Amino acid sequence: xxxKRLEISRRRVRQNLIGWCFILPSLLAFTLFMFxxxxxxxxxxxxxxxxxxxxxxxxxxxxxxxMFQDRYFKVSIKNNCIYAIWYSVLxxxxxxxxxxxxxxxxxxxxxxxIAFFMPYISSMVSVAIIWKMIFNPQGGPLNTVLAQLGADSxxxxxxxxxxxxxxxxxxxxxxxxGYYMMIFLAGLQNVPGSLYExxxxxxxxxxxxxxxxxxxxxxxxxxxxxxxxxISSFQVFDLISxxxxxxxxxxTNVLAFRIYQEGFRQMHMGxxxxxxxxxxxVILVITLIQFAVQKYWxxxx
Amino acid sequence: MNKxxxxxxxxxxxxxxxxxxxxxxxxxxxxxxxYDSQVFTVPIEWIPDPVNWSNYVKVWTEEPFLxxxxxxxxxxxxxxxxxxxxxxxAAYAFAKIKFAGRNFIFGLYIATMxxxxxxxxxxxxxIISSLKLTDTHLSLILGQLASAFGIFxxxxxxxxxxxxxxxxxxxxxxxEFRTFGKIMLPQAKPALATLVIFTFIQVWNDYxxxxxxxxxxxxxxxxxxxxxxxxxxxxxxxxxMAGTVCALIPILIVFLIFEKQITDGMVHSGLKG
Numbered sequence: 161x162x163x164k165r166l167e168i169s170r171r172r173v174r175q176n177l178i179g180w181c182f183i184l185p186s187l188l189a190f191t192l193f194m195f196x197x198x199x200x201x202x203x204x205x206x207x208x209x210x211x212x213x214x215x216x217x218x219x220x221x222x223x224x225x226x227m228f229q230d231r232y233f234k235v236s237i238k239n240n241c242i243y244a245i246w247y248s249v250l251x252x253x254x255x256x257x258x259x260x261x262x263x264x265x266x267x268x269x270x271x272x273x274i275a276f277f278m279p280y281i282s283s284m285v286s287v288a289i290i291w292k293m294i295f296n297p298q299g300g301p302l303n304t305v306l307a308q309l310g311a312d313s314x315x316x317x318x319x320x321x322x323x324x325x326x327x328x329x330x331x332x333x334x335x336x337x338g339y340y341m342m343i344f345l346a347g348l349q350n351v352p353g354s355l356y357e358x359x360x361x362x363x364x365x366x367x368x369x370x371x372x373x374x375x376x377x378x379x380x381x382x383x384x385x386x387x388x389x390x391i392s393s394f395q396v397f398d399l400i401s402x403x404x405x406x407x408x409x410x411x412t413n414v415l416a417f418r419i420y421q422e423g424f425r426q427m428h429m430g431x432x433x434x435x436x437x438x439x440x441x442v443i444l445v446i447t448l449i450q451f452a453v454q455k456y457w458x459x460x461x
Numbered sequence: 462m463n464k465x466x467x468x469x470x471x472x473x474x475x476x477x478x479x480x481x482x483x484x485x486x487x488x489x490x491x492x493x494x495x496y497d498s499q500v501f502t503v504p505i506e507w508i509p510d511p512v513n514w515s516n517y518v519k520v521w522t523e524e525p526f527l528x529x530x531x532x533x534x535x536x537x538x539x540x541x542x543x544x545x546x547x548x549x550x551a552a553y554a555f556a557k558i559k560f561a562g563r564n565f566i567f568g569l570y571i572a573t574m575x576x577x578x579x580x581x582x583x584x585x586x587x588i589i590s591s592l593k594l595t596d597t598h599l600s601l602i603l604g605q606l607a608s609a610f611g612i613f614x615x616x617x618x619x620x621x622x623x624x625x626x627x628x629x630x631x632x633x634x635x636x637e638f639r640t641f642g643k644i645m646l647p648q649a650k651p652a653l654a655t656l657v658i659f660t661f662i663q664v665w666n667d668y669x670x671x672x673x674x675x676x677x678x679x680x681x682x683x684x685x686x687x688x689x690x691x692x693x694x695x696x697x698x699x700x701x702m703a704g705t706v707c708a709l710i711p712i713l714i715v716f717l718i719f720e721k722q723i724t725d726g727m728v729h730s731g732l733k734g
Contacts, residue, residue: 178637179560186551187566189606194573197584204584211587258478261471268472274717275479277724278486281716283666285684286705289691290485293492293698299501301488308504338482342728395577398668402688416579423583424673433583440580447575 204433211429223434232410233418233435239325240414244393246329251389254337256382259344260370276338284335284398291331292318292403321411324404328412331399336392340385347381348374379458387450394443415439489709493517493702500698516703520690526707528679529686536598536682537664540605544660545653548608552615553641557627567616570609578669586673600674601682605664611656618652619645655726658719662727665712683708 205223209216227233262272279287294302295317303314315323351374359369375382397416400406406413406421413421415435423432487507492500493516495509520526554560555567585604586595594600622645630640646653671685681689687708694700716723 175558176560179554179558179563182554182558182637182641183551183566185547186570186607186612189547189603190570190573192588193585193604193607194576194581194609195569197581197588198573198576200584200587201581204587211583258475261475265468265471265475268475270720272475272479273724274720275482277720278713278716279482280727281662281712281723282486282709283668283684283712285666285668285688286709287485289687289701289705290489293702294485294488296501299503301505304501304503304505334482334485339727342724346728391577395579397579401668401672402691419579419583420669420673424586429583429587436580436583440576443577444575 201433201436204430205437206434207430209430209433210427211423212427216430219430223431224438226431227434227438232413235410236413236415236418239410239412240394240396242325243329243332243396243414244390246326247332247393247396248386248389250329250333251337251340252382252385254333255340255385256344258337258341259348260374262341262345263348273342276341278338279335280339282335285402287331287335288399288402291327295327318404319408321409324408324411328396328399328403331403332396335399336389340389343385344378344381347378351377376459380460383450383454383458387447390446390450391443394439394446415442486709489702489705492699493706495699497697497699513699516699517707519700520704520707524686524690524704525679526683526686526704529681529683529708530711532598532680533665533682533684536601537661539598540602540664541657541660543602544605544608544611545656547606548611548656549615549646549649549653550641552612552619553645555612555616556619556622557624557645558637567612570612572609573607574609574613582669582673589674595674596676596680597674598680601664601667601670604670604674605660608660611660614656615649615652618649622648654722655729658723658726662712662723 206218206220207216208219208222258276262269265272294300297303297314297316297319300317302317306314317323317327355373355377356369359373364372395416396414397420400412400414400417401420404412406417416439419432419436419439422428422435488505491507491509494512494514495506496511496513499506499509551570555563589595589600589603594603626644626648627640630644631637635643666684667682668684668688671682672688675681675685678686678689687704690704691701694704
């Protein structure tokens with residue numbers, strides 16, 4: 161009996177040892193590049209660290225107080241919210257629309273998939289450079305087409321403080337819609353065809369079927385995409401860095417860009433860290449709200 | 462009859478939307494083969510006449526694109542291999558070995574998925590720089606090693622492999638590493654392929670980490686090289702477009718060959734993540 165117990169406990173020690181051996185590499189990586197930065201970043205946000213000298217002090221919540229006095233920061237929040245709302249709503253609508261169409265078509269699927277996925281697979285930098293030229297107000301293809309369609313006052317796009325942000329939104333939707341479309345498509349293909357037949361027997365029309373059967377049944381997919389889209393809408397950076405550099409003026413300056421500018425251009429790493437933590441809080445709160453509200457509309461059976 | 466008409470309309474609509482999606486790429490290609498005077502013509506001249514190949518010559522002679530490719534390939538291959546290997550080890554332990562602290566550590570890893578990279582990039586930069594690794598490719602590789610997403614994805618898959626299979630190998634006297642290498646990894650090929658594709662494309666297209674870490678031009682990755690190439694040739698649209706074609710071509714070729722696997726892989730990982 162005692163020997164058996166000893167055997168079991170030796171086995172358990174061995175299991176523990178092996179288990180920890182397997183996670184050791186990841187634990188090192190996570191400690192050094194995740195856990196430590198998360199703590200260190202929060203500590204920086206409470207200091208006047210510049211990133212240059214090791215000589216810095218604790219200043220409490222002063223950085224957080226400063227954010228709400230900072231005109232640039234406030235503008236970047238406003239821009240980011242406008243971006244997030246337009247980008248999220250448009251991306252969801254466009255991708256759901258495309259997926260619903262694609263789901264009904266049986267031919268040329270491969271071609272459609274390639275066409276809609278190509279922007280997503282391409283790097284943000286190259287895509288931003290191409291669109292920068294398409295948006296060229298003098299003779300760029302977009303305004304050429306608009307002029308041919310008979311528009312009299314053509315937008316100045318990236319040269320205009322009112323239009324630049326919307327230009328960024330257009331490119332983001334164009335680039336990412338294909339990805340969410342494919343996720344929607346996977347959801348749509350799981351809707352059993354028998355339900356539609358039953359509904360047709362009951363005399364339901366096409367729209368009725370779509371709103372009464374399809375949408376409720378894919379509500380978990382809608383929810384998933386909503387979470388992914390809103391989170392990503394607060395992390396937009398590459399596109400803005402390449403296409404507008406935050407301008408003209410402050411018109412396309414968003415939170416992630418502000419963190420970069422304060423941290424790596426102005427060398428206010430302490431202050432930039434507080435904005436970084438604010439960004440984290442925003443994403444966390446929005447995600448939590450979405451999870452809290454989901455039980456009222458997401459259908460899991 | 463009605464149904465036929467609506468199907469035709471749907472196809473027409475879909476083709477129109479696809480055209481909108483591809484249009485910027487076509488414009489890029491066409492512009493890269495033009496002379497400056499042909500760029501902004503009304504109506505748009507899709508097939509340039511005459512065709513001008515010299516933009517590509519200019520790109521390759523003025524810009525070390527070959528070095529950019531090499532740098533990017535090196536970083537992407539190492540980062541992907543490192544991340545997938547480390548994630549697979551951890552995922553195996555989380556899925557098939559019972560050890561003290563398992564759930565706690567797994568929970569900690571998963572919690573990091575909530576933290577956006579922008580929140581930790583400054584302290585991460587400081588850690589890398591105190592290791593004296595800024596302006597090295599190693600900094601870019603190290604930054605990719607900790608991936609909660611990768612561990613989660615592989616763990617999900619490993620859990621579907623029956624315990625009996627693993628137990629049988631253990632009873633046959635295979636060590637845990639052998640069981641992992643000989644039984645688990647071959648079983649998990651689809652999941653591993655998904656993670657490889659996902660990580661590789663993400664690292665290949667990454668812009669912000671190279672922007673922060675790299676200073677010397679000969680160490681640039683393709684995205685960073687392209688960005689600076691663009692800002693140095695502001696008004697030379699045709700040359701910039703030729704450069705962009707060069708930067709895009711490798712990933713587009715890979716995409717066209719492995720279209721099915723890539724799309725499925727990326728969608729699959731979105732569903733799991």
